[in-house]
Amino acid sequence: MLWALWLEYDGAGFHGWQRQGGQLTVQAVLEAALSRLHAGRPVAVTVAGRTDAGVHAAGQVALAPLPEGLDARRVRDALNFHMKPHAVAVVAAVPAPAGWNPRFSARQRFYLYRILNRRARPALDLGRVWHVPVPLDVAAMQEGAALLLGRHDFTSFRASACQAKSPMKTLDRLDVVRAGEEIHVYAEARSFLHHQVRNMVGTLRLVGDGSWPPSRVAAALSARDRAAAGPTAPAEGLCLRHVAYDPPLFPSAAGL
Amino acid sequence: MLWALWLEYDGAGFHGWQRQGGQLTVQAVLEAALSRLHAGRPVAVTVAGRTDAGVHAAGQVALAPLPEGLDARRVRDALNFHMKPHAVAVVAAVPAPAGWNPRFSARQRFYLYRILNRRARPALDLGRVWHVPVPLDVAAMQEGAALLLGRHDFTSFRASACQAKSPMKTLDRLDVVRAGEEIHVYAEARSFLHHQVRNMVGTLRLVGDGSWPPSRVAAALSARDRAAAGPTAPAEGLCLRHVAYDPPLFPSAAGL
Incomplete structure (x- = not known):
């Protein structure tokens, strides 16, 4: 029985999403909890987006096998119990639709980057x-x-x-908004290249402090050369807010 | 030379505001940093509100002596340097007006209590x-x-x-607002009794889960008996957002 899991985590305590050796990763914590529900047998999950060390998630989505006979509340509560005390929680669980894949079925990914x-x-x-x-x-x-909006070679x-086959991506939203002492950068696309959001934010910071005129962002893009853009912004400001599917997977009040 | 300091801190790592023995408190960290700027001599500060262990602050205000000849940026930056790596920061500093006291000159205190x-x-x-x-x-x-709004014996x-001489306080705002998966309780008054916000929130939780009809809150208030109200809500949900003075002390963009 395959379930879709809506996950929230604080990236600060993890070496990223992906299982690697004996490191504390979100995948390792989740798979260890799942294994407890499978009589100790190893269990593998797949995920919408493999976040880097330090990156947070409010709306990560994973696909996981669970024993028969559990309802959505039991899946959520049992996994949360077994993942204690790590800073990761299953907000909601729903049976996975046939043929659904958290990564390839994703219609849109929503990131927020916070600058203080x-x-x-x-x-x-x-x-x-x-x-x-x-x-x-x-x-x-x-x-x-x-x-940077639209379809480009990024x-x-x-x-x-980055392991993507093509550097072509379509960026649907990149908005920079002041929120009190913070600046929020909202990024939306069907999918992103590895570090794409952080590299865009690191580049926009150069525009923000006056080192670059805004037009140089277009020049950096058309150069198709990593050295032409700005440095990678740190992981800690980034949060995967939401992954959208058609039809929507989780009811909005799924947490209750 | 006396300065008013706007302080922000994460209450999780501190045994509250007040200096006590060898405990890690916000006051102890701030006074140790001030002492460094006074050639190691002991320095005492006063504060708008002595928050309990675990309570956060985005807008705490303190009065502190500093050596002559420093400007506002130097005061802020020097204190932030010496308070590293503790989760407390001086957001801004301004010279204290004559006769001003962070506690007694406060016109209004603004708290936010967050429930997930x-x-x-x-x-x-x-x-x-x-x-x-x-x-x-x-x-x-x-x-x-x-x-609970208005002037009452709380x-x-x-x-x-609680060390207040009188239990009479005027509550100017107590609003309960849903914000996604959270419920936010906004509380405003010139001053509060010890634990007053947390005790009001703990009582409202009984109304929220159906244990109490709303009208029982009025009965609890008029009983003038701590046992008539609900339990104390945990410290971790509470944040001192702002303390207001006439005229306002800090420009809104003081951080830059």
């Missing part, structure tokens, strides 16, 4: 935001962001370790 | 929210909250350790 834009270092949101102590020009960043914003 | 109202335990906001896994009726909670919502 003030002199004082973060105290309340340490590990959740990228601290940029110099003033950033949000309007200029938004102007640069708009130049080689300039792609990690060298 | 879903079955799954918190992962991303662990230590920041009170996890209530049973569904709560926000409209009933709001109806109960409205019965003995029923007062900690036994």
Whole structure:
């Protein structure tokens, strides 16, 4: 019996999503909990997006086998019990539709990148935001962001370790919004290259502090060269907010 | 030279505000940093509100002596440097007006209490929210909250350790708002009794889960007996958001 799981986690305590050796990863914690429900047998899960170390998720989605005879509440509560005390929770569980795959069936992925834009270092949101102590020009960043929208070869914003076959991606939203002392960057696409969001944010930061005119973002994109774009923004500001499927998988009040 | 400091801290790592023995408290960390700037001499600060262990602050305000010849940026940056790596930061500093006192000059205090109202335990906001896994009726909670507004004897919502001379307080706002999977309780008054916000929230939770009709909140208030009200909500959901003074102390963009 295959289930779709809506997962939330604080990336700070994990070496990313993917199981690797004896490291504490989200996948390792989830699979260990699943194994407990399968009489100790090893269990493998697949996931919508393999987040890097330090990246958070409010809406990660995974596919996992569970024993017969459990209802949605039992699946959720049993996994949450066995994943204690790690900072990962199953918010909701639904039976997986036939042929559904969390990665390949995804219609859209929604990321939020949070920048704390003030002199004082973060105290309340340490590990959740990228601290940029110099003033950033949000309007200029938004102007640069708009130049990345649409279907492009995103080689300039792609990690060298990226395993995607093609660097062509369609970016549907990249908005830069001031929220008090924070700047929020909203990124939406069907899929992203490895580090694409963090590389776009690291580049927009150069626009924000005046090092680059906004137009240079277009030049960086058309160069198709990683060295032409800005540095990779730190993992801690990034959160996978939501993965959308058609039809929607989880009812919005699924948590209750 | 006396300065007003706007402080932010994550209460999880501290045994509250107040200095006590060798415990890690916010006051102890701040006073140790101030002492470094006073050639190691002991320094004492006063504060707007002595928060309990686990309670967070985004807008705490303190009064502290600093050596002559520093400007606002130097005060903020030097204190933040010396308070590393503790989860407390000076967001801004301004010279204290003559005769000003962070506690007695306060015109209004603003608290936010966050409840995570879903079955799954918190992962991303662990230590920041009170996890209530049973569904709560926000409209009933709001109806109960409205019965506490105005000037009353709040003995029923007062900690036994409370040192206030009078139990009379004027509650100006107590709003219960759903925010996705969370319920936010906004509380505003010139001042509060010890544990007053947490005791009001613990009582409203009984209304929310149907244990109490909203009208029983009024009965609890008029009983003037701590045993007549509900239990104390946990510290971790509470945050001191802001303390207001006339005229306002800190410019809103003070952080930059």
